[in-house]
Every structure is written in C-alpha cells, then in structure tokens.
Amino acid sequence: MTVDHRQGLLEPVRQVISTAVHPIRLVASLPTTLLDTASTQLTSRRELLAENARLQEKQTRVEARLQRLDALEAENIRLRTLLDSSYDLERPVLIADLIEVDLDPFSHLIEIDKGLQDDVYVGQPVIDGNGVIGQVDRIAPLSATVRLISDPSHGLPVQVNRNGLRSVAFGTGRLDTLTIRTLPNNADIRADDLIVTSGLGGRFPSGYPVARVKSAQTDPGEPFSRIELEPLGALDRIQEVLLIEREQTPEGTADE
Numbered sequence: 167m168t169v170d171h172r173q174g175l176l177e178p179v180r181q182v183i184s185t186a187v188h189p190i191r192l193v194a195s196l197p198t199t200l201l202d203t204a205s206t207q208l209t210s211r212r213e214l215l216a217e218n219a220r221l222q223e224k225q226t227r228v229e230a231r232l233q234r235l236d237a238l239e240a241e242n243i244r245l246r247t248l249l250d251s252s253y254d255l256e257r258p259v260l261i262a263d264l265i266e267v268d269l270d271p272f273s274h275l276i277e278i279d280k281g282l283q284d285d286v287y288v289g290q291p292v293i294d295g296n297g298v299i300g301q302v303d304r305i306a307p308l309s310a311t312v313r314l315i316s317d318p319s320h321g322l323p324v325q326v327n328r329n330g331l332r333s334v335a336f337g338t339g340r341l342d343t344l345t346i347r348t349l350p351n352n353a354d355i356r357a358d359d360l361i362v363t364s365g366l367g368g369r370f371p372s373g374y375p376v377a378r379v380k381s382a383q384t385d386p387g388e389p390f391s392r393i394e395l396e397p398l399g400a401l402d403r404i405q406e407v408l409l410i411e412r413e414q415t416p417e418g419t420a421d422e
Contacts, residue, residue: 260284260409265309267404271339274314275303276404286310289369291410297375297398298322298363299407315376316341316401323366324376329354332364335376341401344377346393351384353391361395371410 262278269275280286282305290302292312300320303313315322320337324346331354335344349355359379365372377395384391 258411260286260411262310262407262409264404264406269341272318274317274320274337274339274341274401276300276312276314278310278312278407279308280409281306281308281310283307285411286409287412291370291374293374293408293410294399294404294406296400297377298370299399299401299404301369302409312407314341314401315344315397315399322370322376323364324361325364325372326355327360327362331355332366335361335395342396343380344395344397346395347390349391349393350389351386351391355379355382355391355393357381
C-alpha cells in the first residue's frame with residue numbers, strides 16, 4: 167500500500183475495476199435519477215398549469231372589463247343621441263331610465279324611474295332620440311307607467327309632414343307597426359312619407375317625428391285606405407327616454 171501510494175503501481179488495476187463497475191453504478195443510481203427527473207418534470211408541469219390558470223383568470227377579467235367598457239360606450243352613444251335630440255326641443259326635457267317592460271298583446275306598457283317627485287304628470291309626452299315613444303299613463307311617487315304608441319288602445323293625432331294631411335295613428339299590438347284607419351282612398355299619402363305629431367288634442371306639441379309610411383293600399387270596395395306605418399322610436403330596445411316637460415308661461419308657471 168505504501169509503494170502503491172508512492173509509486174501508483176495499482177492505478178491501472180483501479181482503472182480497470184472502475185470501468186467494470188461503472189455500469190453497475192449507473193444501474194444503481196438509475197431509480198434516483200428517474201425520480202429526480204420525474205419530480206422536476208412534475209414541478210415544471212404544476213408551475214405551467216398554475217401559470218396557465220393565472221393567465222386564463224387574467225384573460226377572463228380583461229374580457230369582462232372590455233365587455234363592461236363596450237356596454238358603457240353603447241350607453242354613452244344612446245345618451246348622446248337623446249341629448250342631441252333634446253337640443254331641438256323648445257321645452258325642457260327629463261331623462262328617465264327603463265325599469266320594467268310589459269308587452270302582452272293587449273297592452274304595451276313600460277315603467278320608468280321618474281315619478282311624482284320629478285313632477286311627472288299623466289299624459290306627459292315621452293320620446294327617444296328618434297321619435298315618439300308614448301305618453302305617461304299612471305304615476306307613482308318614484309316611478310311612472312308609460313303607454314307605448316304601439317298599444318292597441320293608443321291613438322295619436324298625426325299629420326303627413328309633406329302636405330299637412332291630418333289623421334290619427336293607432337297602435338296595432340306590434341312594436342314595428344302602426345296604422346291609420348280614417349283616410350279616404352283618394353288621400354294624398356305615399357310610402358316613405360314622414361308622419362309627425364299634429365298638436366291636436368293638446369298633449370303632444372306639433373312636429374315630433376312619429377313614423378314613416380310602410381304601405382298605403384286602397385280598395386274600391388272600402389271607404390278608407392289601409393295605411394301601415396313603421397315607428398321611428400326604438401320601441402323594441404328602449405333603455406332611456408325623454409319626458410317633455412310642461413311649457414312654461416312668461417310668469418314661470420306651468421301652462422295647464
């Protein structure tokens with residue numbers, strides 16, 4: 167051992183033995199190596215899954231935020247449309263939000279979030295950014311019920327904007343159709359004519375857009391034309407509306 171330590175005479179033997187047992191060492195360490203590799207891979211997989219879950223959660227939050235922003239943008243557009251339409255009005259207006267809708271075939275009613283405390287009154291005209299919606303039918307302290315112009319019991323005095331021909335537009339129970347029943351067959355009314363409020367009856371001021379003529383049919387056997395109108399107001403997607411307030415007298419009191 168002393169000679170080997172000093173002279174290294176057994177080094178070739180050790181190398182041969184080391185070479186011979188190396189595969190055995192590899193085989194013996196294989197389970198540990200496999201376990202370490204599997205543990206590393208499992209750890210990496212768990213980290214990847216956790217990171218993927220975090221990214222998916224972040225994406226969901228971002229998408230929800232984008233949807234909210236889209237909804238706010240659409241609401242802003244609607245409000246700008248309402249306000250832009252109110253600039254042309256001679257009377258002050260009050261903006262109200264929709265609370266509830268009741269559109270059964272026999273009554274087309276909506277509920278809004280303005281009532282007695284906001285000086286809402288029965289018969290008050292209601293419009294949106296495109297045209298007439300209806301009028302206030304009932305009032306509560308904090309809300310009001312509006313009867314739409316599409317309601318079968320609703321009649322609105324109107325006139326043809328082109329020539330001033332007067333009549334009454336009635337609801338049909340359909341949100342996309344009004345009708346005029348009292349014009350004779352020889353009445354001067356055409357498809358696409360603009361129909362506006364006539365001001366008769368004292369509730370709606372004159373000149374507010376109501377509808378456009380879809381069709382005007384005559385039957386020699388009938389005394390009156392069959393006239394269908396398409397409402398200009400968005401009756402099927404109401405969210406905010408304008409209530410036209412009472413006209414003020416020079417002394418500042420409401421004109422009854």
